[in-house]
Amino acid sequence: MSTLSRLPSGRRTKLLMLALWVVIASVLGPLALKLTDVQDNDSLGSLPASAEASRAAALAEAAFPEPDTLVAVAVYVRESGLTDADRAKVAGDRAAFAAHAAGGTVPEPVPAADGKALLLSFALAGTDEEQTAAVAPVKDRLAAQRPDGLQVALTGSAGAEDDFADAFEGVDITLLLATVGAVALLLLLTYRSPVLWLIPLLTAAVASQVAGGVVYLLAKHAGLAVDLQSQNIMTILAIGVGVDYALLIIARYREELRRHENRHEAMAIALRRSFPAICASAATVAIGLLCLLAADLPATHGLGPVGAVAVVATLCAMTTLLPAVLVLFGRWVFWPFVPRYTPGIANQDVAADHGVWARIARVVGARPRTVWLATAAVLAALTFGVTNLSIGLPGAEIFTKEVGSITGQRLIERHYPGGTLAPAVVLATAASEAPVLEAARAVDGVATVGAPVRSADGRWVRIEATFTAEPTSDVALASLERLRAAVRGVPGSEAIVGGDTAFEADGDAVTSRDNLVVIPLVLAVILLVLMFLLRAVVAPLVLLASVVLSYAAALGAAGFILDAMGHPRLWSAVPLQTFLFIVALGVDYTIFLMTRAREETAQLGHRAGVLHALTVTGGVITSAGVVLAATFAALTILPMVPSAQIGVIVTAGVLIDTLLVRSLLVPALTLHIGRSAWWPGRLSRTGSHPPAHADQPAVPVH
Numbered sequence: 001m002s003t004l005s006r007l008p009s010g011r012r013t014k015l016l017m018l019a020l021w022v023v024i025a026s027v028l029g030p031l032a033l034k035l036t037d038v039q040d041n042d043s044l045g046s047l048p049a050s051a052e053a054s055r056a057a058a059l060a061e062a063a064f065p066e067p068d069t070l071v072a073v074a075v076y077v078r079e080s081g082l083t084d085a086d087r088a089k090v091a092g093d094r095a096a097f098a099a100h101a102a103g104g105t106v107p108e109p110v111p112a113a114d115g116k117a118l119l120l121s122f123a124l125a126g127t128d129e130e131q132t133a134a135v136a137p138v139k140d141r142l143a144a145q146r147p148d149g150l151q152v153a154l155t156g157s158a159g160a161e162d163d164f165a166d167a168f169e170g171v172d173i174t175l176l177l178a179t180v181g182a183v184a185l186l187l188l189l190t191y192r193s194p195v196l197w198l199i200p201l202l203t204a205a206v207a208s209q210v211a212g213g214v215v216y217l218l219a220k221h222a223g224l225a226v227d228l229q230s231q232n233i234m235t236i237l238a239i240g241v242g243v244d245y246a247l248l249i250i251a252r253y254r255e256e257l258r259r260h261e262n263r264h265e266a267m268a269i270a271l272r273r274s275f276p277a278i279c280a281s282a283a284t285v286a287i288g289l290l291c292l293l294a295a296d297l298p299a300t301h302g303l304g305p306v307g308a309v310a311v312v313a314t315l316c317a318m319t320t321l322l323p324a325v326l327v328l329f330g331r332w333v334f335w336p337f338v339p340r341y342t343p344g345i346a347n348q349d350v351a352a353d354h355g356v357w358a359r360i361a362r363v364v365g366a367r368p369r370t371v372w373l374a375t376a377a378v379l380a381a382l383t384f385g386v387t388n389l390s391i392g393l394p395g396a397e398i399f400t401k402e403v404g405s406i407t408g409q410r411l412i413e414r415h416y417p418g419g420t421l422a423p424a425v426v427l428a429t430a431a432s433e434a435p436v437l438e439a440a441r442a443v444d445g446v447a448t449v450g451a452p453v454r455s456a457d458g459r460w461v462r463i464e465a466t467f468t469a470e471p472t473s474d475v476a477l478a479s480l481e482r483l484r485a486a487v488r489g490v491p492g493s494e495a496i497v498g499g500d501t502a503f504e505a506d507g508d509a510v511t512s513r514d515n516l517v518v519i520p521l522v523l524a525v526i527l528l529v530l531m532f533l534l535r536a537v538v539a540p541l542v543l544l545a546s547v548v549l550s551y552a553a554a555l556g557a558a559g560f561i562l563d564a565m566g567h568p569r570l571w572s573a574v575p576l577q578t579f580l581f582i583v584a585l586g587v588d589y590t591i592f593l594m595t596r597a598r599e600e601t602a603q604l605g606h607r608a609g610v611l612h613a614l615t616v617t618g619g620v621i622t623s624a625g626v627v628l629a630a631t632f633a634a635l636t637i638l639p640m641v642p643s644a645q646i647g648v649i650v651t652a653g654v655l656i657d658t659l660l661v662r663s664l665l666v667p668a669l670t671l672h673i674g675r676s677a678w679w680p681g682r683l684s685r686t687g688s689h690p691p692a693h694a695d696q697p698a699v700p701v702h
Contacts, residue, residue, distance in 0.1 A: 008323040009267035017324040021317070025206050028213025035212050038219040041227045048296045051506040052484075056498025059427050063455040064462055067123070069102060070131045073156030073421065074120040074142055077411045078149055081115050085147040090118050096141045100124055100134040117415035124158055135162040139404070155408025155421070163403040167639040175232060178637055179239055180205075182630040187243070190623045191250075196333050199325055200246030200318075201239075207317035208238035211310040218305070225302035229643065232635070233303065237310040240631035241285065241585070244624040245278050245318040248592060250326070251620035257331060257339040267327050275319060277595040280533045281588040282315040284526055288584035291521045295514040297507070300573050357618030361611040364668050372668035375660055376549070382656070383552045385559030392508065393571040393641060394472045395500070400567070400639050413470055417447035422471040422500035423464040424483060430454055432493035433461045439486040440465050445479025471500040480505055511572040522580055523548070526587055533591065534598055535681040542669055542677065543590050550661045551582045554653030561648050571642035578646055582653030585628065589621045589662040597670065601683050606675045614667045625658025 124131040187197035218224035256266035292304030450464040469475035487495035530540035601609030635647030
């Protein structure tokens with residue numbers, strides 16, 4: 001480590017390091033700009049191939065091949081009953097829509113039983129690009145010459161895809177600007193320097209581009225799945241985690257500049273002493289992310305490698321490029337608060353620079369049991385907010401604001417059976433057609449059963465069953481289970497059921513399985529990393545328990561916030577993904593604290609070492625936590641509810657972990673447990689006490 005720490009901090013080797021990064025950025029940076037070209041957003045809403053809904057979709061595609069076209073569904077509603085003028089509007093639109101419809105014709109409108117609504121449903125003609133381009137004139141025609149009081153909306157896959165494109169137009173730039181702006185402001189407040197804040201931010205930007213280039217190559221040549229969500233989170237991780245590591249290195253560098261006149265020597269020591277904690281942090285997050293490979297849900301599975309690449313690229317940039325740049329610029333980069341070399345400076349003098357945290361350390365040291373019990377009680381109280389949350393985000397609530405396709409769905413639900421737009425699709429052997437039809441019609445919760453359609457080879461039959469309830473509702477899910485049981489019970493039917501309701505039910509099952517597999521795996525990885533880093537068993541177990549409590553408190557706090565925002569129903573993958581981020585990222589701050597505590601305990605003794613570590617790391621770790629929270633909070637500007645939910649939960653979790661768990665709970669518990677916290681390591685043995693004079697507190701505690 002000594003040799004490695006001198007590479008970016010050496011008088012000549014720093015220039016070689018800068019040259020190396022110029023080459024790396026020049027090669028990989030342009031590739032990052034092509035990342036959207038290899039995005040596959042189908043994984044955002046797909047299930048593993050083994051799920052029944054997936055098998056049904058594959059069988060339907062093979063047995064009933066149809067062109068992959070967008071379907072436009074125009075809905076017309078007047079709550080007081082349709083008028084002749086309304087019907088004339090529908091007739092005129094139908095004639096106009098024929099120019100964009102497959103086959104040049106639009107089927108007859110479908111009336112609602114209450115006489116208050118009509119539907120026009122047709123497939124768009126042409127290539128994918130022509131279909132996409134046709135949506136705009138269809139929307140324009142739908143809105144034109146509309147009689148007063150007539151409600152109109154375009155839904156179906158054509159309306160949904162157009163709304164999705166509109167919602168995300170320019171959002172990548174907006175997200176980047178919001179993230180960078182928040183981080184820049186916080187760095188300015190932290191350093192109060194007109195120059196220093198730029199260096200970690202630009203280094204993190206380089207790391208983000210390098211990560212994007214690597215991910216592009218993996219997606220292009222190794223089959224790595226990248227979607228919109230994983231790309232956005234990659235950017236957030238590179239900037240948030242990168243600035244965290246930069247804050248830790250710069251804080252330690254500032255300390256060493258007061259102890260050493262030579263800035264190259266100061267940086268070498270700062271790197272040597274901070275690298276184990278930073279490396280352990282990066283390993284925890286990266287390996288934790290790779291645990292997502294054990295998940296079956298494609299959106300969760302694909303996020304792991306993308307995030308891990310971002311963390312590794314950031315680790316490399318922050319421990320090589322950042323130190324080289326800082327050493328190149330010299331002490332003046334801290335202006336106007338330049339750290340001056342002070343011969344013979346002691347820990348007490350360094351601690352004196354951290355007045356607020358010295359006072360917090362005194363409070364923790366005076367009554368550790370009271371502090372940790374009170375903190376645990378606050379965290380436990382926050383968990384009650386979990387009761388505001390539920391799992392299962394309806395498709396109509398996927399956007400943070402009302403869009404045309406969702407409006408259309410709501411109008412249809414009010415005047416047609418709930419499953420009109422998304423019927424269940426029963427696939428069975430042709431020989432069992434009659435008994436399967438009879439079984440489907442007898443199912444409670446099925447409104448209508450369509451005419452059977454036979455495959456071209458005569459082997460299979462497809463039957464559409466419309467539920468009375470909205471497709472993703474609990475009522476529809478219960479109806480699906482009854483339908484599946486009924487058609488499977490027909491001898492020789494080989495029946496499987498797909499469709500939106502089946503997708504929802506199978507998605508819940510896959511998510512439950514992923515939670516049971518991935519969460520214990522992540523906890524085991526974190527425990528092993530902590531045991532290796534701290535050379536102990538007791539402290540890692542305590543720390544692991546603290547981050548789990550932190551996650552529960554974060555969900556509870558987010559429950560209050562999301563309920564107030566109107567988004568309390570979580571997308572099924574959110575709990576697992578946020579668990580990973582909160583636990584893996586939150587434990588970072590505890591790692592930073594406890595590695596410093598272990599270092600100081602060996603010199604000062606247990607009590608003084610823990611309190612000194614809390615004092616000198618408090619400011620920088622709090623700043624790092626606030627920066628990371630701000631980067632994840634930027635996700636709330638995205639127009640998708642799942643992204644906003646992830647942003648709120650992770651932001652709450654990081655702040656709770658930074659301000660309560662790491663600042664109060666962990667140090668107080670460590671003091672209360674005593675030297676046994678380091679068991680079975682050397683620091684836990686009474687014979688390892690330092691000399692009497694060294695055990696005096698670096699921070700007064702009385």
